[in-house]
Structures are given as C-alpha cells and as structure tokens.
C-alpha cells in the first residue's frame with residue numbers, strides 16, 4: 297500500500313469513490329443485527345451502523361445516514377475491511393486506525409485502504425468525522441462482548 | 446464618514462493575523478464578532494487598575510467600580526432607548542430567554558395557554574419554551590413561515606387568539622437573516638392580551654433598536670455578537686413586568702434582607718435578577734463596545750452592511766455552483782450551499798476547504814434544527830458579515846468558491 301500513501305491523487309480517488317458509491321450502504325430489517333446511532337453535534341454527521349456477529353466473526357456490517365465526505369468514506373472503507381474478520385482482529389484494526397489518526401506508530405498492513413487517511417490527524421478538527429463509524433463499530437463490538445459475559 | 450480601512454485599524458485581530466497561514470478573513474460574525482482594541486483595553490484596565498467587587502462603598506476603589514458598573518446600565522439604556530432600571534445584565538441571550546420563560550412564564554401560564562414561536566428560532570428561543578410548556582401544560586405552537594422562510598404579520602395574526610400568552614420571535618433570524626416587523630407584531634399580540642418577547646441576538650448588533658418604538662415587552666441580546674466580551678448580555682423588560690417576575694437565581698447581591706425564619710426580601714428590579722458576583726469585566730467591556738458602535742453610528746453600520754451584502758449576493762449569483770437560500774434577506778447573513786456533480790457538498794467539507802484559504806465560515810444547522818425541513822436541505826454554509834468586512838474579502842470568497850469542488854474539499858483534509 298506504499299504506493300497509495302505517497303499518491304495524493306489516488307488517495308483522493310479512493311475517498312471520492314467511497315463517498316459517491318458507499319459500500320455496505322442501507323440498513324437491513326433483521327433483529328440479528330446490532331444497531332447503533334452515531335452523531336456529531338458539531339457538524340451534523342449522523343449515521344446508523346449495523347453489525348451481524350456470529351461465533352465471534354463479523355459476518356456483516358452496514359451503514360446509512362447523512363454525513364460529510366470524510367465520515368462517509370471512512371465508514372464505507374471500514375465496512376469493507378472488517379467484514380469477515382474475527383472480533384479480535386477487528387479490535388486490533390480499529391486500534392491501529394485510531395493510532396494512525398493520533399499520529400502514533402501503527403501497522404500499515406492491517407489498515408488496507410484506510411491508509412488514505414494517514415495524514416488526516418494533522419487536521420484535528422476533522423478527526424471526529426474520520427472516526428465516527430469506527431467508534432460506532434467499537435461500541436457495538438464491546439457491547440457484544442459484555443452481553444456474552 | 447464611514448471608512449472601513451480606518452475601522453479595521455481598531456481591531457488587533459485584523460492586523461496581519463492568519464488562519465492556516467493565509468490572511469484571516471472572518472465571516473462568522475453570526476457566531477461571534479471580533480473585539481475592537483478599546484473593549485480589550487477596558488477589560489485589561491479593570492484587572493490592572495481597578496479590580497474590586499461591586500455593590501460596596503466601603504472604600505474608594507470599590508465605589509468607583511460600582512459607579513462604572515451602574516454607568517454601563519445607563520449606556521445600554523441609551524442604546525436601546527429604555528430606562529436604566531429596565532436593563533438586566535445576563536450571561537447572554539440564552540440566559541435572558543430562560544429568565545423570561547421561567548421568571549415570567551411559570552407565574553403567568555397555565556394549562557391550555559399557548560406560546561407562539563417559529564421553526565426559524567435558535568435553540569435558546571425554542572427549548573426553554575418546550576420545557577415551560579411541559580411544566581405548565583401550556584402548548585407551544587409554530588407560526589408558519591412563508592415559502593421564503595419569512596415571518597409575516599398576516600401569519601402571526603392567523604395564530605393569535607386569547608389563549609396566546611407569549612409570542613417569542615427573533616427580530617432577525619440567525620440562519621436566514623430576515624427582519625420581522627416587530628412593531629406591527631407587538632400591536633397584534635397586545636390586542637389579544639399576550640406579551641411579545643424579542644430575541645435580538647442577531648438584530649441589535651446590526652440595526653438601531655428602539656424598544657419604545659418597537660413596543661416589545663422583553664428584548665434579549667448578547668454582547669459578544671456586537672464587539673463585546675463573551676458571557677455578557679442584556680435582558681430588557683418593561684418595568685411593570687420585571688416587578689412581577691421571579692428571578693432564576695437567588696444569592697448575594699439580589700436580596701435586601703433575610704432571616705432564619707425564612708423571610709426573604711428581594712431587591713427591586715433590575716438588581717433582583719443579578720445574583721452573585723456578576724461578570725464585571727464584561728459589563729465594562731460591553732459598555733465600551735456600545736460606545737464604540739455608537740461612535741460609528743448604527744445607521745452607518747446597517748447601511749454599509751446592506752451594501753456589502755448586495756455586492757456579495759450579486760457576485761455569488763454569477764457562480765453556477767452556488768445555491769443561495771436567502772438572496773433577499775435584510776441583514777448581512779447569507780446562507781448557501783455548493784453544488785458539485787449535481788450533489789450538494791456537505792457544509793463541513795466546504796468550510797474546511799475555505800479555511801485553507803484563510804476564510805472563516807461556519808457550516809451546519811446553526812442551532813435552528815427545526816428549520817431544515819422548510820429549506821429542503823440538512824445544513825448550509827453561512828457567511829455572516831459585519832461592518833469591518835470589505836469588498837476585497839468578498840472577492841476572495843468568490844474566487845475560492847469558484848474552485849470549491851469535491852476533489853478540492855477532500856484534498857483539504859488529506
């Protein structure tokens with residue numbers, strides 16, 4: 297993914313593509329999914345996130361809502377990355393994503409296309425947008441763990 | 446003579462300050478305004494030269510501060526044409542509206558009474574009424590706006606009846622900048638026996654306000670939107686209403702006597718509303734701000750802003766990627782969105798891009814969450830002008846709006 301990291305045009309294209317054609321978009325009407333409503337008071341991002349977890353595997357993640365380009369694209373990218381992962385893997389990916397935005401050390405390989413946001417942490421006022429979907433997933437995973445214990 | 450270049454010299458923030466490395470162009474004056482040096486110096490002086498509390502006359506210094514504090518009340522009274530005893534210092538428009546809602550409303554409203562507001566009101570002129578209705582069993586009703594989002598006298602009249610006890614509306618709304626005909630509305634409200642509360646947060650800074658002429662019962666506004674400090678505001682009330690009204694907060698400075706048998710004697714208005722040590726620096730700063738605005742002249746300020754807005758609108762209309770939601774509004778607020786590839790760009794993406802060019806504009810719903818269905822969009826970008834903005838700044842805005850595309854908005858964050 298080094299080529300993406302050093303290629304601003306490619307980064308922008310990936311973000312635009314996910315914004316204009318978000319993946320795993322639209323919610324399903326199925327009680328087996330856990331759902332969370334995430335919203336930012338400061339800028340009107342407002343999304344719903346759904347996850348289907350079976351035997352500790354994330355079988356499906358979906359989202360819907362009104363959000364800026366950064367929030368939409370970052371959530372769309374996340375859904376693609378974590379689909380099919382175990383909960384432990386997903387936790388690790390989420391932690392690495394947050395580390396990247398907080399300008400700490402992180403494992404690039406885990407983040408796949410999410411690497412397009414590698415420099416977004418410098419724009420502190422937009423970190424909230426880039427993490428809204430990711431924080432939602434983290435909450436859903438944690439809730440799943442708690443319910444099982 | 447109104448000379449904007451000379452005026453700009455009065456603001457430290459306009460002396461070479463930058464935003465993201467570009468010359469600062471501050472167009473978020475609906476949120477708060479820049480402060481002239483005289484206001485900042487006044488605040489400094491209070492701490493450097495005459496710190497002490499008010500309402501004491503034990504020693505000369507305290508007496509001086511108390512005099513200055515009371516003098517500020519007179520300056521406000523002169524500014525809005527009322528008596529100084531009708532001026533209550535608050536923490537801002539929000540505090541004033543809450544004070545009216547609970548201080549007046551709780552005492553005077555009961556089940557099935559009606560409170561009228563509009564969907565264009567700010568949260569602080571909406572939520573206190575919701576709660577008041579919940580407590581008293583009164584109903585909040587919305588006066589319909591016309592298709593442009595304007596409040597008309599005709600629509601006010603349609604909603605009025607003898608159950609209406611309170612009508613609370615903005616003189617100028619904060620998203621659309623329309624100015625309501627308060628004078629005529631107050632006549633109509635009084636005819637059914639109601640009172641009119643005016644939210645002047647976006648009007649008092651921009652147009653000459655005369656409460657006698659408007660004949661409103663209450664007027665609230667905030668100092669920080671008119672060159673003054675934050676956390677200071679004014680609640681004007683007709684004195685006979687203030688006399689009947691309960692204070693929101695109790696404590697020192699607002700009571701005359703109390704004893705252990707629970708007898709409490711409050712001071713007279715306005716003092717009974719100012720419990721605790723007030724924001725003294727800000728009261729003095731507000732006084733300096735008002736005197737500064739008066740020296741320029743409120744009429745000159747309005748005239749200049751209207752002209753500048755006209756210029757901005759005519760330039761924005763030349764761009765085919767801009768939708769303006771309030772072309773014909775009365776004061777310096779312009780609410781707009783940018784279209785790219787047939788889609789409205791999300792406001793926050795746009796404002797981040799504008800910020801890269803030094804431009805400070807706010808995007809979002811601007812605390813008027815009830816309005817959006819009316820406009821058919823979720824949010825807007827808001828350009829809010831003040832008298833220190835210039836044509837050159839508008840030109841820069843236009844130049845940057847021309848290049849506002851989804852690509853550029855994304856590049857601004859990565």
Ligand SMILES: Cc1ncc(COP(=O)(O)O)c(C=O)c1O
Pocket residue numbers: 475476536537538539540567569570615617618619644646647667812
């Ligand atoms: C119309 C209107 N009313 C009330 C307020 C609240 O003012 P403050 O936050 O200073 O109390 C605002 C501030 O944005 C406003 O625009």
